[in-house]
Amino acid sequence: MKTLVIVDHSNNKLEKSTLNTVKAGTQLENVDLLVLSDNCKDICNELIHIKNINNIFINENDVFKNQLAEDSANFIAENFKDYTNILFSNTSNGKNIAPRLAGLLDTMIIPDVIEIVDKQTFKRPIYAGNAIATCKSKNKINIITIRSTAFEEAEMSDENIGEIKEIGSLTSNNLTKYLNSELTKSERPELTSADIVVSGGRGLGSAENFQVLEKLADKLGAAMGASRAAVDAGYVPNDWQVGQTGKIVAPNLYIAVGISGAIQHLAGMKDSKVIVGINKDEEAPIFSISDYGLADDLFKAVPEMESKLN
Amino acid sequence: MKILVPVKRVVDYNVKVRVKKDETDVELDNVKMSMNPFDEIAVEEALRLKEKGVASEIIAISLGLSEVQETIRNALAMGADSGIFVNCTSKLEPLSVAKILTSICNKIKPDLVIMGKQAIDDDMNATGQMLSAMLNWGQATFASKLEIQDKKIKVSREIDGGIENIEVNLPAIVTTDLRLNEPRYASLPNIMKAKRKPIDEIKVEDLNIDIEPRLEILKVEEPKSREAGIMVKSVDEMIEKLKNEAKVI
Numbered sequence: 001m002k003t004l005v006i007v008d009h010s011n012n013k014l015e016k017s018t019l020n021t022v023k024a025g026t027q028l029e030n031v032d033l034l035v036l037s038d039n040c041k042d043i044c045n046e047l048i049h050i051k052n053i054n055n056i057f058i059n060e061n062d063v064f065k066n067q068l069a070e071d072s073a074n075f076i077a078e079n080f081k082d083y084t085n086i087l088f089s090n091t092s093n094g095k096n097i098a099p100r101l102a103g104l105l106d107t108m109i110i111p112d113v114i115e116i117v118d119k120q121t122f123k124r125p126i127y128a129g130n131a132i133a134t135c136k137s138k139n140k141i142n143i144i145t146i147r148s149t150a151f152e153e154a155e156m157s158d159e160n161i162g163e164i165k166e167i168g169s170l171t172s173n174n175l176t177k178y179l180n181s182e183l184t185k186s187e188r189p190e191l192t193s194a195d196i197v198v199s200g201g202r203g204l205g206s207a208e209n210f211q212v213l214e215k216l217a218d219k220l221g222a223a224m225g226a227s228r229a230a231v232d233a234g235y236v237p238n239d240w241q242v243g244q245t246g247k248i249v250a251p252n253l254y255i256a257v258g259i260s261g262a263i264q265h266l267a268g269m270k271d272s273k274v275i276v277g278i279n280k281d282e283e284a285p286i287f288s289i290s291d292y293g294l295a296d297d298l299f300k301a302v303p304e305m306e307s308k309l310n
Numbered sequence: 311m312k313i314l315v316p317v318k319r320v321v322d323y324n325v326k327v328r329v330k331k332d333e334t335d336v337e338l339d340n341v342k343m344s345m346n347p348f349d350e351i352a353v354e355e356a357l358r359l360k361e362k363g364v365a366s367e368i369i370a371i372s373l374g375l376s377e378v379q380e381t382i383r384n385a386l387a388m389g390a391d392s393g394i395f396v397n398c399t400s401k402l403e404p405l406s407v408a409k410i411l412t413s414i415c416n417k418i419k420p421d422l423v424i425m426g427k428q429a430i431d432d433d434m435n436a437t438g439q440m441l442s443a444m445l446n447w448g449q450a451t452f453a454s455k456l457e458i459q460d461k462k463i464k465v466s467r468e469i470d471g472g473i474e475n476i477e478v479n480l481p482a483i484v485t486t487d488l489r490l491n492e493p494r495y496a497s498l499p500n501i502m503k504a505k506r507k508p509i510d511e512i513k514v515e516d517l518n519i520d521i522e523p524r525l526e527i528l529k530v531e532e533p534k535s536r537e538a539g540i541m542v543k544s545v546d547e548m549i550e551k552l553k554n555e556a557k558v559i
């Protein structure tokens with residue numbers, strides 16, 4: 001039995017969720033890593049410190065620069081068919097590539113796993129997290145995506161312990177071409193791995209008003225999140241959306257401001273350690289899952305909170 | 311240009327889903343069912359391409375028990391031209407759905423398949439990508455904008471860091487994200503008109519496809535519930551609690 005973890009990265013920077021996926025992998029058996037990139041160096045410099053893994057396979061190729069699903073899935077299918085488990089992080093890359101790979105290998109993907117019960121049994125949320133399904137796999141190869149908030153990070157060593165090996169070769173697909181990206185620039189911590197998240201909803205009313213929240217976030221060293229309504233209205237970029245169909249977060253502290261608390265939003269944040277709700281409507285559903293609720297006008301409460309924190 | 315739009319009948323997004331007492335599934339009796347919201351977005355996008363004169367024909371397809379014909383009728387009422395109903399009584403996983411759709415695509419040869427990025431019941435986010443793999447077509451998942459140019463489609467994708475723009479050769483698979491469009495409501499005259507639009511029925515047995523599920527559901531349970539919290543009266547009290555009780559700031 002062999003387990004392969006696909007290393008997720010963007011612009012040749014390691015995605016932190018990879019470490020959670022490796023941790024999940026070590027609950028299976030014999031973990032190898034695979035990096036597909038046009039430049040693996042910086043990523044590998046981090047990976048060599050991960051404990052409890054066997055090999056770090058790399059394929060350095062311009063083809064993998066933008067991680068198109070067609071190229072990545074073909075490469076993995078050709079070179080790693082003999083593995084029992086192939087794990088991805090449940091990021092936009094993982095969600096894009098893993099099911100395509102499963103389609104190529106005629107296996108049913110097991111997405112968004114939150115618990116590994118045994119080597120063939122996995123738990124995953126369904127219906128926006130309102131139910132948890134335990135699935136027993138009859139697949140020959142399990143292709144799994146891991147919800148990073150449900151697993152710890154892999155342990156790291158100070159020493160360089162991993163061994164790097166070049167593997168495989170591939171020619172580019174001619175189905176899809178990468179053009180460019182418009183990435184959201186931010187000095188703040190990354191949303192899915194931040195300790196504190198400050199999220200705003202439709203109650204903010206405009207893009208300008210979000211600055212009220214951003215000041216609070218910066219005081220707390222927090223990442224910014226949002227509800228779907230705030231993204232749809234164009235107040236904030238799409239990659240801030242938290243929820244069933246956005247990002248899943250579980251920080252130590254989640255502060256929901258001007259967010260009503262629809263089930264689709266709760267699905268993305270209800271595993272946070274401490275939840276704070278600030279909403280002027282004392283009946284708002286967000287209060288039913290808040291550890292601390294404050295029924296007040298956000299335009300009064302948030303600046304006051306910001307000024308009183310030091 | 312011919313567009314195929316798969317549509318799924320799911321529990322309406324407003325329903326608070328409950329787990330059955332025997333923990334075999336969620337409660338589905340007497341629950342409001344609707345078209346998966348992402349599939350509505352897919353139908354809408356196909357209609358807009360037709361209105362722009364880019365597409366000429368839109369076919370909606372659904373798989374399952376006879377009730378799924380209602381969902382096809384919804385798509386027809388929105389403006390799709392015809393429907394395909396794949397009659398199937400057993401439970402279908404995305405892998406099986408992708409296989410069935412592959413077989414249909416090989417028959418009717420659409421130039422484009424637009425479908426939801428995920429169904430809000432099983433939250434799998436898989437069928438589109440699997441279908442692209444099986445057909446060996448390009449895929450553009452999580453689309454928030456698209457434009458057809460000759461034999462190619464330009465798509466803006468919602469990714470973790472922002473937006474990515476790609477170009478995919480046709481035929482291709484596009485999966486929709488929330489920002490692609492706002493679906494229209496079907497008007498009464500269009501609902502009436504939809505009743506006369508044709509729906510082709512295919513029996514899944516006739517396709518000769520292995521649809522045996524690969525995942526056996528052992529149990530469906532409630533998630534862990536959170537302990538009830540408290541309401542604070544002031545910002546000062548909030549800060550005090552976060553500092554001294556929760557110790558998170």
Ligand SMILES: Cc1cc2nc3c(=O)[nH]c(=O)nc-3n(C[C@H](O)[C@H](O)[C@H](O)COP(=O)(O)OP(=O)(O)OC[C@H]3O[C@@H](n4cnc5c(N)ncnc54)[C@H](O)[C@@H]3O)c2cc1C
Pocket residue numbers: 200201202203204226227228229230241242243244245246247257258259260261262263264265268278279280281284296297298299323347348430
């Ligand atoms: C297929 C599908 C997928 C979805 N996926 C997601 C998802 O991933 N994430 C997500 O968040 N949603 C998602 N939704 C949308 C979800 O159902 C809700 O519509 C959305 O979360 C509502 O956002 P909101 O709470 O910001 O807005 P609203 O529900 O409009 O709430 C605004 C809140 O602000 C409060 N407010 C207003 N003014 C003030 C003020 N001055 N001070 C204090 N409070 C104020 C109001 O009392 C209200 O409670 C999805 C929906 C569908 C159909």
